[in-house]
Amino acid sequence: MTTVSWVEVDEDAGFGIENLPYGVFARPGELPRVGVAIGDRVLDLAAMSAAGLVEDRHYFASGSLNAFMVAGRPAWQANRERVTELLTDASYRAQVEPHLIPVADAELLRPFEVADYVDFYSSEHHATNAGRMFRPQGDPLTPNWKRLPVGYHGRAGTVYPSGTPIIRPSGQRRAPGDQEPSYGPSLRLDFEVEVGFVAGVPSSAGRGVPTSAFRDHVFGFVLVNDWSARDLQAWESQPLGPFLGKSFATSISSWVVPVAALEPARVSPPVQDPAPLPYLRCDDPWGLDLHLEVLINGQVAARPPFASMYWTSPQQLAHATVNGAPLRTGDLFASGTVSGPDREQRGCMLELSWNGQEPLSLPDGTKRTYLEDGDTVTLRAQAPGASGSRITLGEVTGTIHPAQP
């Protein structure tokens, strides 16, 4: 069945009726509220609810998606079905059209309040490349890597909405060959192309979330740029992992794509050998055929394939909770850098320039080892949607500003 919206939609842009991602927006002088993207419009769900057109238990007249996210899968499904009905049945057009606002007139805000932020390391190609650079003597993958999705906690307070300026961080780093560390602005500032999912429904302390319960807890997916200062990170990370090399900023996209919209993008992930322990087994295929793209100053720098990720999202969630740590609404889980097997599929400058040794040439001839002040990095993603459509995860963008004195 093909469903067509009465809203005019540029199919190539990926904001068709098959997507319907959620975000938080505000117009000048108005309070932030929840909306759904359709074409180049935002459907104002707070106004729709005030007009009695969608059910709302105070979910939508809110500056974050958290109240709606905690409502759970039946509420998410019901609202998605209702919005689809309203935007496809032309008899609703006269009632609904006044609540469609041009995206150009709205400011898109951070879509949800982040509770905890976990970052994984689930691309075999990325982990192998990073291991080769940082531990050239040994096996590039640590012994645990194919046994569990390696991850760590990042800083929730520095998860910023798309468009937030990224101030070059300062800190301690030790130049190659030096004995003494020095202090100053990072000289190896990097992006990381990642995909994240956000929890809506909490779980109980002491009980893990099995892979089969993924859809009952997870509201949707966002694009994540996990900005990284490689020189700070390399110096600080032993023995307790990354800290200031990551904690200055993480950017997320404005639109949260519902899990339901990505069902047609599900594919089999790479074969997992050795077989994971039972708590990590997942009967359903949960690879996602997301085609990612990173642009530096508008020039395509890489096209990482998310379908190549070794560990899937339900496995990441099952692992993160298997020790009894409960989920909270707003918990964000990012995939780790997405890198494919080919050079042009690598998801960060560390790999694209092989830690600065092989500058990357952009299509316009400019070269980069790491990011320079003034550079703008934009991540985009497209995926198969229902009815043969293409849907988008929108974009996440940020411009590097000089370090503050």
Next chain:
Amino acid sequence: MTTVSWVEVDEDAGFGIENLPYGVFARPGELPRVGVAIGDRVLDLAAMSAAGLVEDRHYFASGSLNAFMVAGRPAWQANRERVTELLTDASYRAQVEPHLIPVADAELLRPFEVADYVDFYSSEHHATNAGRMFRPQGDPLTPNWKRLPVGYHGRAGTVYPSGTPIIRPSGQRRAPGDQEPSYGPSLRLDFEVEVGFVAGVPSSAGRGVPTSAFRDHVFGFVLVNDWSARDLQAWESQPLGPFLGKSFATSISSWVVPVAALEPARVSPPVQDPAPLPYLRCDDPWGLDLHLEVLINGQVAARPPFASMYWTSPQQLAHATVNGAPLRTGDLFASGTVSGPDREQRGCMLELSWNGQEPLSLPDGTKRTYLEDGDTVTLRAQAPGASGSRITLGEVTGTIHPAQP
């Protein structure tokens, strides 16, 4: 000048007029609100404010200290002076006494909402012992250790109030000599004796908090038990640090001791050699002469001296923000395990039993390598207060419950 309260106080208990820590409490059927401890009573600040006895801009009729913590140092000082006046000037007794509630009648709740949680690793004795056990080949301290306070982000959503049952976590671990990991309840469950400080006043993105501004941002100190599953931790931690081995639970004490109450406890920290980089220099002595004590089932297991910590709290705060990561109200920073040079001063079972090889004998003759189901761990701390008094950080306690199936 000696100040004496008209409230009867057991001086040995450490809740005298020189302390006046803040907490959140509730009586059955009543809403949680903010109080101050004096003797074995809680002064109900919400009721005091309703009676016009203390100034309140809606700080106190709240289920957390966050609103008061964000108000800043002038408000903290003013309230501390006013409460001291009311509790020492007997002419207020008739007005104030109705708002003193026996602690025994109140439930003490988590005192603040945790924003981000950072855990440091700032005891040289602890880091050296851990390094000897986990990296027996090399230098026990990594090259960065005396250059910066090593730290990482923990899970804010599992910071629990004192008394919360601790469910033994399950997860992956690999037994010594095994090739294959297995899944099951942790066999090496541990406590960590730590001291934490909590930020009240936020800082700006892109600007670090200098060591000299510590008092302008930090509201107070708590005791922290950073529960750890050593077998999960050892298997998962390379290359990105601890994750599930820590994220199941962290317990904090019920009372937050104001920075002002701990001024008399300040001492010179150990000499730092090499001299820290300028952003980590601290002209004022910020070691703290806290005498910590850990009890297992009421038996004293260790007495770690906090004054032996290599890195001080203002240095930790300056480091954590030097990359421009802003502070939020409720950010919790824990010291890392506190261990002194002597065996009976070690702050966790990993060290006390040398990773299970040398069982610890408790005074009653029972032995422990790691924690067993049913064990209750209690941390306590005392410090010099004003006027020759002793003040307490109260206690943080938790009992191990069996893993859930």
